[in-house]
Amino acid sequence: MCGIWMYLFNVLGLLVTPGVYRVAAVEISAPKELKVVNGTEVELHCTFRSSQPHSKRLSVTWNFRPYGQTTEETIFYYQEMPYLPTDGRFKDHVVWTGDVQKNDASITLHGVQFAFNGTFSCKVQNPPDIQGYSGETVLQVIQSVKLSEIEILAAAVGGAIILVIFILIIFITVRYCRQDRNSTEVVLRDTEWKQPSVCALEEDVTLKITEKDLDTDSVSGEEMEDHS
Numbered sequence: 001m002c003g004i005w006m007y008l009f010n011v012l013g014l015l016v017t018p019g020v021y022r023v024a025a026v027e028i029s030a031p032k033e034l035k036v037v038n039g040t041e042v043e044l045h046c047t048f049r050s051s052q053p054h055s056k057r058l059s060v061t062w063n064f065r066p067y068g069q070t071t072e073e074t075i076f077y078y079q080e081m082p083y084l085p086t087d088g089r090f091k092d093h094v095v096w097t098g099d100v101q102k103n104d105a106s107i108t109l110h111g112v113q114f115a116f117n118g119t120f121s122c123k124v125q126n127p128p129d130i131q132g133y134s135g136e137t138v139l140q141v142i143q144s145v146k147l148s149e150i151e152i153l154a155a156a157v158g159g160a161i162i163l164v165i166f167i168l169i170i171f172i173t174v175r176y177c178r179q180d181r182n183s184t185e186v187v188l189r190d191t192e193w194k195q196p197s198v199c200a201l202e203e204d205v206t207l208k209i210t211e212k213d214l215d216t217d218s219v220s221g222e223e224m225e226d227h228s
Helices: 002-016 149-194 198-227
Strands: 027-029 033-037 042-044 047-049 059-066 073-078 094-096 107-109 118-125 135-142
Touching (some): 042 135, 073 094
Antiparallel strands (some): 027 047, 059 118, 094 107, 118 135
């Protein structure tokens, strides 16, 4: 009985003694699988959460395990500053795009190659928080994007709908223009029939004045003959 109490006392003493900390694990979040087309780029997302404030000892390590193999190789390391690979398959292909102050430990791969097929693991340590598990992402590099039958059918239906709408718009526009032109012609004809032009009025007035002058001249001639 005394031995049990002594054991509990020692454990409690370790927890409260200055300079002695409990070991905690950093929580890591990363996508399980990603697909990328050969020759393009892809961002390997990795976020973390630590129970301790960020310190200068915080580090980020990215490892790579080729498909079908069990050994890993370190391709990236960060502690206060990024350390990019200087040789190997990932030289000039890795870029640090994370921000540890925002709990982001992501990297980006440029010019992806088929040799990048495999598992990428993200490890973060923020002493005294020590990571227990790493976030792993399986990267699959493909030649080109293959559309499924459903996607092809959806694209065909969508294209047909857009084509029908376009034809309807053209038909309605042409019909409206024709109706508008016919209405304008009818209005012009009605206007010409109901309202004679100024020239026609002047000709009519001139004609009447001329007929009146002729009548006056005829009467004057007859009167002169009678007087003679």
